Amino acid sequence: MLKIENLTVEYRRDIEILKNISLFVPENKVTAVIGPNGAGKSTLVKTIAGLIRPKRGSITLDGVRIDGMSAEERVKHGIGVVLQRRSVFPQMTVKENLMLGGWIIKGDKKALEETLEFVLELFPDLKQRLALKAGSLSGGLQRVLEIARAMMSRPKLLLLDEPSAGLSPMMVKHVYRLIDNLKKNNTTIFLVDQNIRQCVDAADYVYVLELGEIKCGGRKEEISESLFNLIKEWLYLERS
Amino acid sequence: MLAGIEVIYIIQLFLGAILLGGLYALVAVGLALIFGVMRILNIAHGDFIILSAYITFWLSQIYKLDPLLTIILTIPIASLVGFVTYLSVIRGLTKSFEAPIVSSFGLLLILQASMLIAWSGDPRSIVTPFTAESLVLGPYLLPLVRLIAFIVSVAALTLLHYFLNKTYLGRAIKAVSQDSEAASTLGIPVSRIQALTFALSVGMAGLAGGLLSLLLSFTPTLGPEYLLKALVILALSGIGNILALLIGGLVLSIGETYGSFFLGSGYRNVVAYIILILILLLKPAGLFRSLKEREV
C-alpha cells in the first residue's frame, strides 16, 4: 500500500532527521515504527502526511506518488492522520469536529450522514457527547475524537503519531482496542509510539527507527530476536 | 430645569453613540477575521475602509445611483480588491519576524498615496436627500444616516455570524483559525480559505466604508483612525465572538462620545489610544484571550 524509498528529511538546512529511509506498509495490517526519543518518528509521520517536505526520496501510495502533494491533496488520495499534539478544534462541538473531518465528502449529504453513523458505531464514546465543546472533553476522549474525525474521510491509510501519549493506562488500552477495530474494518494503520509494549502488541509489522535510520524491520514474528535486543539496549543502555 | 435639559442631552448623546457603535463593530470584524485566520495584523485595514468610501462616492457620482445601492455594489468590488491583495502581497509571506506587519504597512502607504494622488486630499462625503433627516422619538432625534448605518451593520454582522457558525464553509474558516495544521490534515484547503477570508474581510471593510461615506466627510489619510478603533474593539472583545465585537463597538463609541463631550473634540481619539494602551498593559500576554500561544 505505502512504499517509502530513500526518504531523507532535513531540518533547517544540513541537519538530517531522517536519513535515507525505506520501508513498506502492507495493506490492512498494522505497521508500527518504534524508536527512542528524537529518532525522527514524528517527522516520519508528518512527512507522509504532507506537513513536511522531504529533501530526497519518494512516497508512493497504491502506485501513486504523493510526496509532491500538499497535505490537503493527500487526504483526497486516502491519507488520514492523527497528530501527536492535541488537535481538536476546541471551540467547536464534537459533531462539528466530526463533520469537518468529512470535508472531502461534504458535497454528498447522504454519504456524509452514513459516514457519521458508521464512525459513531466505531467510536461509541462520542455518541452521547455530540453537542459538547471539544475543548471540554478529557484528554483521552479528545484523542478518540481526533481518530474518529480522521476516519470521517474514510482513509485507506491512517497515520497515528503517538496515540497513547499522555493517556492513562486504561485509556491507552481503550484506544488500541479502537485501533484494532479499525484494522478489522479494512483500514491500513501506520503508527508510531513510545509505548513499546502496546504498540508492538498491536502491530503486525514493526520497524525500528534510531537516530534517523531504520535499524531493522519486518514481520513482528520474524524480527522478534533483534527487536528484543534493541529494546534491551534502550532500557539498559548497554551496547551488545 | 437645567438638570432636566442636561439629562436629555446626555441620553441623546447615548442614543447617537449606540447607533454609531454598530458601525464600529462592523469596522472591527474585518480585522478580526484576518487576525483569527492568518494571525496577521492588517495595518492597512483602515485604508481599505476609506478606499471603499471613495469607491462608493465615485460610483454614486458617476452613475447617479441611489447611495444605498452603491454601497451594496461596493462590497463585491472591495472583496475583489481584497482577493487581489492577498494573491499579490500576503500569500507566501515569511511568517518570520515581522514581514507581514511591515508588508501591511507598505500596503497602507500604497493605498493612502494612491488615493491622495488620484483624488487629492479634499474632503468628500455623500449627501443624500435624507442626510439631514432624523427619526423623531419623543424628545430625541435619531439621525437617519446613523440609523441606517446601525441597521445595516447589525444585519451584516448577523449574516456573518450565521455564515461562520451554520455553514460548512464558515465552519471550515473557523477550523483554520483554531488550528490550521489540523485543518489541512482533514483536506481543508488552508491557502484557499485564507484567500477567501481576506476577501471577505475587505468586503466587510467595503460595507463599512460605504456606510461611512454617508455619515461623515473623509480624506485619504483617515484610515489609521479607523484601524485604531478596530484595534481597541478587538482588544476589548477578543476575536472569537461577533456579539462581543458588537458590545465592544458600543463601548468604544460611548467612550468616545462622552470623552469628547467632556474633554473637547480634539481628544476624541486620545480616548481610544489610552484605552488601547491600558488594555495592552493590563493583558501583557497578548490581546486575545481565545488564542493559545504556540511558541518556541
Add this chain to the structure above:
Amino acid sequence: MRVIKTSLAILPIFALLLIPIAAADNRFAITLALIFIIYLTVALSWNIIGGMAGQLNLGHAAFFGMGAYSMAVSTILGFHPYLGVLLGGLVALGLSIAMIPLLRLRGDYFAIGTLSLAEAIKTAILNIHAYGIRVTPDPSLGLFENYYFAASILVATIFVTYLILNSRYKLAFYSIRENEKLAEANGINPTKYKVMALMLSASITGLVGGIYGYNLLYVPAEHVFSIEWTIIPVFMVLIGGRGTLLGPLIGSLIYLAVYYTLQFTITETSLLAFGIILVLVMKFMPNGLVEEVLIKRLGVKRTSIV
C-alpha cells in the same frame, strides 16, 4: 581585504564631513545633506531596537518629536541651543523609560502599542500648540555649525553601532530577536537588553530631533511627530538589512536615490514608491539587501561591518 572594507566605510564619512566646505554657498545642498545625515542617524538608532533587538518600535517618531520639542522649549527658557539639543536627548531618554512597560508585549502588539502611544502624544501636543513653537535662536549657530553637530552625532552613532556589533551585546540582541523565550532559557535577560536598546535608540533620536528642530528654527508638532520619522528610518533599515551596520547605510542610499528621483520632495508619489518597495522587499528579500544580495549572491563574507 580588511583594509579595503574599512576604508570603504571611512570614506563616506570623510565625504560627509567635507560637503559643507565643497558646497560653500549652496545652502540647499548643505541642508539636504544635513537632512540626509539626520535620517541616517535615526535609521541607525532605530536599528538598535528594531533591527538588532527585533522589537518593532513604530512609535519612534515620538522620540524625535520630543527631542525637537524639548529643545525648543529650553531655548525659550534661555538655554544655549546646543544644550537644548542635549536636553532633547535626555527628554527622549526619559520617554523611553516611561515606555518600558510596553516592552512586555511581543511582536505585533509592541508595534501597535508604540504606534498608538506616539499618535497619542502627537495629538496631545497638537492640542496644546496647534501651530508649533518658535525657537529662540543663537545667531552664532547657523547651518554650518548645525551640520557639523549633526555629523558628529552620526559618526558617534556609527561608532556605537560598530562597538555593539563587536561585543557580546550583538549575540544577546540577536538571540532575543530570534526567539526571546529561548534566549531567556540560555541565561540572557531579555528585559535588560531591550531596555538598553530602547534607551540608547531613544537618546540618539532625541538628539537629532533637537538639532533638526534648531536648524528649522521652528518646531511644528504635526511635522516633528509625523510618522515619516518612523517610516523612513524603518524603510532604510529593512531594505538594507536589519541589525547590521552596512544595512541602514545602504538603505539610506537607496532612499536617497528615490528621494532624488522624486526631486527632493516627500510627496504622495514618494510614499507610494516607498510602499511598493517595502512590499516587494518583504516578499522577495525579507532579510534586506545586504543579506540577500551581498551575502548570498555575491558571496561577501559576514563580518562585523557587514
